[in-house]
Amino acid sequence: MPGKITLSVIKADIGGYVGHSSMHVEIKEAAGKLLQSQKGAGKIIDFHVSHCGDDLELIITHRNGCENPDIHGMAWDIFERCTEVAKSLKLYGAGQDLLADAFSGNIKGMGPGVAEMEIEERTSEPILIFMADKTSAGAWNLPLFRMFADPFNTAGLVISPALHDGFRFEVHDVKSSKRIFFNTPEEMYDLLVFIGAPGRYMVKAVYCKSPEEIGAVSSTERLSLIAGKYVGKDDPVCIVRAQGDFPAVGEVLEPFTMPHIVEGWMRGSHYGPLMPVSLSEANPSRFDGPPRVVGLGFQLAEGKLVGPRDMFDDPSFDRARDLCNIIADHLRNHGPFEPHRLPMEEMEYTTLPGVLEKLEGRWEGMK
Ligand code: F6R
Ligand code: MG
Ligand code: MG
Numbered sequence: 001m002p003g004k005i006t007l008s009v010i011k012a013d014i015g016g017y018v019g020h021s022s023m024h025v026e027i028k029e030a031a032g033k034l035l036q037s038q039k040g041a042g043k044i045i046d047f048h049v050s051h052c053g054d055d056l057e058l059i060i061t062h063r064n065g066c067e068n069p070d071i072h073g074m075a076w077d078i079f080e081r082c083t084e085v086a087k088s089l090k091l092y093g094a095g096q097d098l099l100a101d102a103f104s105g106n107i108k109g110m111g112p113g114v115a116e117m118e119i120e121e122r123t124s125e126p127i128l129i130f131m132a133d134k135t136s137a138g139a140w141n142l143p144l145f146r147m148f149a150d151p152f153n154t155a156g157l158v159i160s161p162a163l164h165d166g167f168r169f170e171v172h173d174v175k176s177s178k179r180i181f182f183n184t185p186e187e188m189y190d191l192l193v194f195i196g197a198p199g200r201y202m203v204k205a206v207y208c209k210s211p212e213e214i215g216a217v218s219s220t221e222r223l224s225l226i227a228g229k230y231v232g233k234d235d236p237v238c239i240v241r242a243q244g245d246f247p248a249v250g251e252v253l254e255p256f257t258m259p260h261i262v263e264g265w266m267r268g269s270h271y272g273p274l275m276p277v278s279l280s281e282a283n284p285s286r287f288d289g290p291p292r293v294v295g296l297g298f299q300l301a302e303g304k305l306v307g308p309r310d311m312f313d314d315p316s317f318d319r320a321r322d323l324c325n326i327i328a329d330h331l332r333n334h335g336p337f338e339p340h341r342l343p344m345e346e347m348e349y350t351t352l353p354g355v356l357e358k359l360e361g362r363w364e365g366m367k
Helices: 025-040 069-088 137-149 188-195 223-227 249-257 315-332 352-362
Strands: 005-012 046-052 055-062 113-119 125-133 167-173 178-183 201-208 213-218 237-241 261-264 270-273 292-301 304-310
Touching: 005 069, 005 125, 005 237, 025 046, 025 055, 025 069, 046 125, 046 292, 046 304, 055 069, 055 125, 055 292, 055 304, 113 213, 113 237, 125 137, 125 249, 137 167, 137 188, 137 201, 137 213, 137 237, 137 249, 137 261, 167 188, 178 188, 188 201, 249 292, 249 315, 270 315
Parallel strands: none
Antiparallel strands: 005 055, 005 113, 046 055, 125 237, 125 292, 167 178, 167 201, 201 213, 213 237, 261 270, 292 304
């Protein structure tokens, strides 16, 4: 059937097994059953349920467009029902990311993370979905820059006529709720001024310049800004289209061979390397980490999700994983000292203010 397809990836931590390290199989089964009944009723085209660490990931295709109240409401309902399962198993932090009491039209701003794109499916539509745990929403800035703007990563920017004009980046300032667009390569340095500070400025989407066509979209929800206090990390997701007018699959994966340092890890209060892993290894345990990223590959066929392929299940990422462990050891040796621990400004959004409050009266003025 012709017409546009919407791909929605909606995620939430609704309870961890054990602690915050992974997901219980009964949660995934419950989500799968609920989505299967929606598919049977013709409300969605297809779905895949996955996880990264303690985050439940709903990958859904449909024809309703982005920010659709029926699709968002369905996801909210699934998270609530899975929370009931989590409570019955006394899983850890059941319902953790459901920050609102009831659904009100759009799941954005209610706790769960969302990345959605509406596309005209190409003759062949390879899609990569990245899902991270124990890190925050700006974690995609560096890899998205490398994929779509760095010729040392993406050979196609130099040698393919389809990519040679570069791309357009949509950047959100999540602290002041503003956005700005930059064209690369011409405005690459302006872009880097902002996205090099991923705690505040986030690459929301990347587009082909002309005709404008979406190539990537990420979730930019910052839980701490929604809740006004620490309630767990954002654990963001990102969708990337590959091949043809977009970077090749291998160019999309290549940035993850350099494990960049992201914020998150233990108590959401530490910097650590982002480790690319297969699904079977997406269970962060050491010091509740280090932060993980999983990459699932699909071919879309009239909205049907053909896949997934577990893209980091490949020995060519072993060196990145080894390097992560070396960096992790070195950072861990700093214990409670920066730069392992986040700078004070970022600690405002952790549980540290509770400790500071207790000590407030002990500070004496000095001449
Ligand atoms: C990080 C994370 C964990 C918890 C830590 C303490 O995103 O989820 O590192 O912060 O395990 O958890 P609570 O405070 O729930 O005991
Ligand atoms: Mg958790
Ligand atoms: Mg998590």
